[in-house]
Amino acid sequence: MDELEIQGLVKQFGSELIIDGISFYVRDGEFLVILGPSGGGKSTLLRMICGIESPDKGRIFLKKRDITTLTPQQRNVGMVFQDHGLYPHMNVYDNIAYGLQKKGLTRSEIKQRIQTATDKLGITSLIRQPATTLSGGEQQRVALAKVLVRDADIYLYDEPFSNLDVRLRTQLRHEVLNVHRAKQRPSIFVTHDQNEAFTMADRIAVVAQRRLQQIGTAEELLQAPANTFVAQFIGTPPTNLLRAQLSQIDGQLVAEHNGIVLPLPRYWRRVLKQTVYDTLILGIRPTSIIPEWLFPQLEKVPSLILPATVRSVESLYAEVNLTLTLGKDTVVTATYQQGGDPLPTPGKNIRVAIETAHLQLFDPTTGKSLNRLFT
Incomplete structure (x- = not known):
């Protein structure tokens, strides 16, 4: 009651x-x-x-x-x-x-x-x-x-x-x-x-x-943040938000930001074909960006693997926050649980996998979540 x-x-x-x-x-x-x-x-x-x-x-x-x-x-x-x-x-x-x-x-x-x-x-x-x-x-x-x-x-x-x-x-x-x-x-x-x-x-x-x-x-x-305010406010560090261009490559729906191409899962086609979006705001949780030394622990390594450069490292007990540069100058934060691996040093070039199944999409004008169109 x-x-x-x-x-x-x-x-x-x-x-x-x-x-x-x-x-x-x-x-x-x-x-x-x-x-x-x-x-x-x-x-x-x-x-x-x-x-x-x-x-x-x-x-x-x-x-x-x-x-x-x-x-x-x-x-x-x-x-x-x-x-x-x-x-x-x-x-x-x-x-x-x-x-x-x-x-x-x-x-x-x-x-x-x-x-x-x-x-x-x-x-x-x-x-x-x-x-x-x-x-x-x-x-x-x-x-x-x-x-x-x-x-x-x-x-x-x-x-x-x-x-x-x-x-x-x-x-x-x-x-x-x-x-x-x-x-x-x-x-x-x-x-x-x-x-x-x-x-x-x-x-x-x-x-x-x-x-x-x-x-x-x-x-x-x-x-599942309802909008970009919640995405940026909740979590330490918060969700990475990138303005992206929608397009298709060989029939695959993709979001492109500053030269970085992220394939979108197939279920997004059903939602986005009903809209007039050519740009949107892409949300990537820090835990969805996985550094290469954690690949052996994964049951399946995500298919999207990108080069990255470490800008800074913050170690908080069992958790590590990495500030990374993807592509030319896209700055994102990745978070992972420290398991005894040596910490990378700033300036080090690494590879990261991005779990595209967990991407969040937001309306570029209202900031509202497009994920909620599924529910």
Whole structure:
């Protein structure tokens, strides 16, 4: 069952359009991550869901109830803010208890809930400390405790780890997921960090340029981006995008870029013959460019093999990123898993195979994926 449904939300501040017709749903028990660059509308979207901001158009349904015009207090939403949202004049216990007191819970029930939450988050020893004496990580755990003690219908997290170091971010990601598993309610987590999104999400909603660009699993975003924005935004390194000319050579449909000829799989003929494209944007995933020393590991070496020159090498633990020049001056990035082979040196001439079965094609005007015409 869809616990949260967003229908055509629009938000404008003065003459500036912030959110432009965004729609999506969150299933019961699902952990959805809203991912996108800064200034793309992510936090504004979350603030409309919790009731801090009101949409100019559109509706918000929670458990099939229209909550669009309800106050935050009427929505039964648990939210963790980027700045923790703690009251500086209160100690830890009173910060956690405040929302429960407002709901009229008994003193014994409040004490029991706080004891359970602080034990789970490892902050029981801090409950009498003033909020102003806490470290950043401690403050965020108190903010999580405020959420954990509530029986909310949905839980929202607005970039809660953005001001913390990498070690603390990793620890608190586990804490947030533990809260989610304990509650089994829909959760929405906003971030601009792809690693965070890929680690935590059941599905990821890419929000940028005021719109929902795509929603899906991490694998779907990587392998089947909806448009060139998602292709360039998702993945480290992102998809290589090349403007290519369509033509035929001996009956074979090919895409040609700067002297590089890439044969297209036969199934593209059925789609492209219905269009008027003579140029398009070609997407090549870095993992689809395979250096020659990995050929022996392949069941079948792709038929398209091209000469390349290594421009730079970046070794990241088990992963290696190669920046290569194909042909005269086409620069692409290849990624592979390091298996003990010596790293190539810049300037070295090598051969690479390209898996043309995994090519992505995009409309040169709209940037939309042509792969989706198959589905």
